[in-house]
Amino acid sequence: MMSLQGLAPILRRMLRGAVNPPKAKRHHETVTPTASSYYEGMPGDYRWFRQDELVRRCVLVNAFFATMNSGFETVLEATREGVDPGDYAYVKERVDRANKAVNLDQALFVAQVKRSVYGKAGFEIVLDGDGWPAWLLSLQSPRLKPNLDPDWRLTGYGYEGRDGFYGAGEVLYFVNLQLEADMEGLSDVEPVRGGCGARHDLLRGNFPEIARSLRGPYTVLKLVTPGLPGGEATRAVGELARV
Numbered sequence: 001m002m003s004l005q006g007l008a009p010i011l012r013r014m015l016r017g018a019v020n021p022p023k024a025k026r027h028h029e030t031v032t033p034t035a036s037s038y039y040e041g042m043p044g045d046y047r048w049f050r051q052d053e054l055v056r057r058c059v060l061v062n063a064f065f066a067t068m069n070s071g072f073e074t075v076l077e078a079t080r081e082g083v084d085p086g087d088y089a090y091v092k093e094r095v096d097r098a099n100k101a102v103n104l105d106q107a108l109f110v111a112q113v114k115r116s117v118y119g120k121a122g123f124e125i126v127l128d129g130d131g132w133p134a135w136l137l138s139l140q141s142p143r144l145k146p147n148l149d150p151d152w153r154l155t156g157y158g159y160e161g162r163d164g165f166y167g168a169g170e171v172l173y174f175v176n177l178q179l180e181a182d183m184e185g186l187s188d189v190e191p192v193r194g195g196c197g198a199r200h201d202l203l204r205g206n207f208p209e210i211a212r213s214l215r216g217p218y219t220v221l222k223l224v225t226p227g228l229p230g231g232e233a234t235r236a237v238g239e240l241a242r243v
Helices: 004-016 044-051 053-068 085-101 104-118 190-215 230-241
Strands: 120-127 133-138 144-148 154-159 162-167 171-175
Touching: 044 053, 044 104, 044 190, 053 104, 053 190, 085 104, 085 133, 104 120, 104 133, 104 171, 144 162, 144 171
Parallel strands: none
Antiparallel strands: 120 133, 120 171, 144 154, 154 162
């Protein structure tokens, strides 16, 4: 006879479908501003990732070589003597299927990009009816905050200003350059903020204005004199100079 525990996944699939709904909901807004957006209104480091070509290229190249260059392979390791990992090959097969289902390669690439920009990245682990990961929902890093107890133990994650929105095991979380125990990282874009601002002012503000101001009052005249006698060439140059 099937137990209630065994019936639970079947009932979930019948009542709610094969995949559970995510906690983070979409409320009719886009989380990726279009190219026509107001860049100055974007979070500082994200703005330069979007607008500065050098920042964009460096972050993407670093993420590619860190996650996509050679891929990865799951490996079973024995935790004690006398255990043959080959006897548990079915575990590796199940883990590989889960990795494929959530497109883990792509998720790791996105995580590396976002933690370079924001200092941290997180994904809601959306489960299927059997309790296995079916989807990694990318969360907005500025709205995600680890919740810690007085002993620095992780108790969950706050999201969109709501502490405890997620349990500790409901988010796949990555930190960049974590120096303290607060699970908050540092952005790789932070040291070049000033340079990005200066480059932006020069390339998109000052230089176009200088080009426009210099274009009007100056005229370049070219006189082709090959084949003219020396006297006529000199006279033509003099007349042109008086124009």
